[in-house]
């Protein structure tokens with residue numbers, strides 16, 4: 027049986043009918059059509075599905091849609107502001123931190139959480155903060171560089 | 179820095195902003211009206227006869243729209259090389275590995291499709307299975323494919339020069355081995371596709387493929403459709419690295435299901451299925467004997483290799499050739515003998531992965547060269563520099579070094595790493611090692627025998643004159659090819675990047691063999707350049723007629739027409755342009771120089787749509803021996819690397835501290851992208867050297883089929899990297915460019931092996947260098963030392 031939940035995603039309020047076993051990533055991608063959130067493994071190993079749930083980055087493939095009831099989510103589509111790209115997004119573009127781009131949304135959200143927590147993170151803290159996000163293309167260094175360039 | 183306006187810079191990627199915003203569409207992000215969802219039934223057994231398949235219960239399940247088996251698919255064989263087509267869409271008589279495909283279902287949603295799959299009853303009679311090369315080649319072992327006794331699917335026996343005679347002149351002859359483990363490409367996007375068959379008989383297949391063209395051909399061949407009725411579109415792809423360069427069964431199944439149901443059908447692999455499908459790096463068993471003179475001159479190499487290939491051929495026939503032929507360079511090697519055997523086992527098939535066929539061979543040999551240098555009392559860098567080929571040399575197996583910045587690469591990593599102050603001078607437990615690498619810049623021949631162009635490109639100017647639309651069927655899979663071609667097109671026409679819009683990855687756009695063998699920059703790049711020059715010529719021809727200035731006295735640069743001699747009167751032309759644009763606010767004033775936009779608008783008014791075309795195919799390459807095609811290339815990339823690391827002698831744990839890497843890419847079209855490819859290659863090499871290994875249980879099931887247990891490097895694992903671009907100016911490449919995507923992985927593993935030896939004094943001949951293995955090696959070494967005392 028589907029159940030109606032209420033969530034706020036990127037400042038928009040939704041009412042969604044979800045199945046009890048439906049994952050949050052599934053709801054975000056297929057019910058809300060916000061396909062910027064990716065699914066690389068479905069079991070919490072790759073971080074491609076990272077979203078920010080009530081201020082905390084989570085693997086949305088490990089969260090049930092039901093658990094998001096009444097809560098607030100930021101997905102990659104909600105990172106840019108009214109004045110354009112978030113500084114992190116700009117830095118990713120400029121530093122060559124994007125290749126295939128499949129890890130990128132999750133990476134940006136994890137990096138954003140690091141900076142939201144601590145605007146001047148050390149390189150170690152940046153690496154730690156994105157260590158749950160796998161990237162097979164870049165070897166991470168340009169991503170770390172991008173995050174560093176935004177943190178002060 | 180260079181004479182170029184666009185190329186050789188750090189232009190930002192054309193796809194980057196869509197990717198950071200989450201707007202870039204990958205295949206699973208797409209949706210179509212009425213779309214169904216498909217699922218595969220795959221074998222739970224490694225080797226079994228299929229006695230019967232009963233799909234009736236699945237068909238009865240509400241919501242199921244189509245079920246297909248070999249009865250629907252037929253038994254047309256496909257694979258990668260036509261010489262080894264040995265797969266069918268679905269098995270009909272026998273399954274040969276866990277994950278072999280038996281049936282597929284399309285239903286209104288994925289849950290229903292999966293439930294239907296579970297309702298299909300298959301009766302098996304289990305057969306004995308073989309999992310290792312020894313088991314598979316043993317007398318009386320079960321044979322996977324009747325045409326290949328002892329399960330040897332491909333063998334190579336090559337000799338160039340006289341190896342025995344060369345050994346007779348040697349002062350030192352060294353024999354050694356190296357074995358790796360099967361790897362997984364571990365791209366983050368699992369394979370996916372959507373097939374859509376319409377009532378006019380047209381089939382569109384959207385797929386996460388690296389090779390739209392080959393996929394189009396195989397789909398047409400297997401399903402009996404005219405090639406012109408099959409269109410393959412590659413949306414954004416989340417990494418490929420090789421395994422996505424071959425048609426998979428799911429793609430064909432989705433097409434069949436769409437044809438049967440009349441609806442679009444989406445299918446995806448889950449992560450387990452990615453591992454079960456495999457097609458990544460083989461397991462190689464190399465044994466090499468190298469002979470040198472006292473002064474370090476390399477004289478001969480005798481090389482034997484066995485490959486555990488899994489249940490089907492896939493790319494394997496090329497892999498076994500590459501494993502031998504790529505050792506022809508970059509050193510002067512007068513004589514080389516190679517015997518290679520690829521063997522079928524009841525495991526998922528192996529195929530091509532970054533550095534196809536050459537990575538473990540390179541690691542084995544570069545470690546051996548280090549051992550030789552050690553025994554001769556030579557610095558390993560000195561030994562390498564002594565034997566280095568230079569541009570203009572030809573290897574003993576007829577590979578032509580049209581450019582080769584190998585020496586420059588070695589010197590760069592030597593100097594930037596501080597090699598001379600470190601080598602042999604580091605405290606125990608710390609080590610430094612180096613290696614060279616060498617790779618093709620595009621396969622010299624297509625996978626099927628043909629005189630086809632390897633790439634064609636069309637550029638059309640928009641009728642207003644402002645924008646050049648570039649159409650190529652090449653495959654952007656993350657490496658940055660779209661950006662490279664947009665840059666090449668802009669440079670060739672003489673306009674800014676903003677005036678170029680590029681579409682790629684669609685078989686309707688032309689011919690392109692796709693993303694494999696590091697071919698696109700050189701091959702598609704040349705076709706793009708030719709198309710751009712064609713555009714420029716046409717525009718200038720019209721201008722020449724209008725202004726009575728010879729074409730050769732004009733050029734287009736930075737979006738403006740350049741008159742090399744005196745500037746003609748352009749006022750007539752400009753007045754016409756402005757008249758056409760009455761009311762527009764951006765019309766040029768009378769004094770401004772003539773713009774490309776105006777010129778190309780004039781060209782349209784004179785000739786209609788302006789379309790430029792370009793094409794590329796390599797000249798005839800290589801020797802006349804059997805298999806000579808594999809390893810030939812219009813150009814070769816090369817690289818050198820120094821690795822610094824430490825080894826914890828108590829645990830065997832290796833910590834890579836610094837990698838200094840130089841790669842000769844001919845000319846960097848995009849400097850940032852070249853560095854990105856280098857660093858990405860290094861991280862894959864590091865993972866393969868230290869921990870990557872696909873493990874199986876005794877039933878042939880993958881044990882670590884997820885990204886937690888199959889460990890790839892994380893952000894915490896990457897050392898500091900100093901990437902150095904070397905530009906040798908390749909005469910056969912566009913503006914001098916050649917490969918970087920795969921060759922850059924070559925030196926990573928051997929440089930690590932050599933650094934480990936420098937740190938602990940022991941050589942390890944088995945990968946990956948897990949702590950247990952390194953620890954045991956240290957222990958054995960210590961025991962041996964004690965006994966010697």
Ligand code: FES
Pocket residue numbers: 064065066067068069070071072073074075076085086087088
């Ligand atoms: S998809 Fe959620 S962690 Fe991989």
Ligand code: FES
Pocket residue numbers: 123124125126127128129130160161162163164366416417656
């Ligand atoms: S850019 Fe491809 S996985 Fe990170």
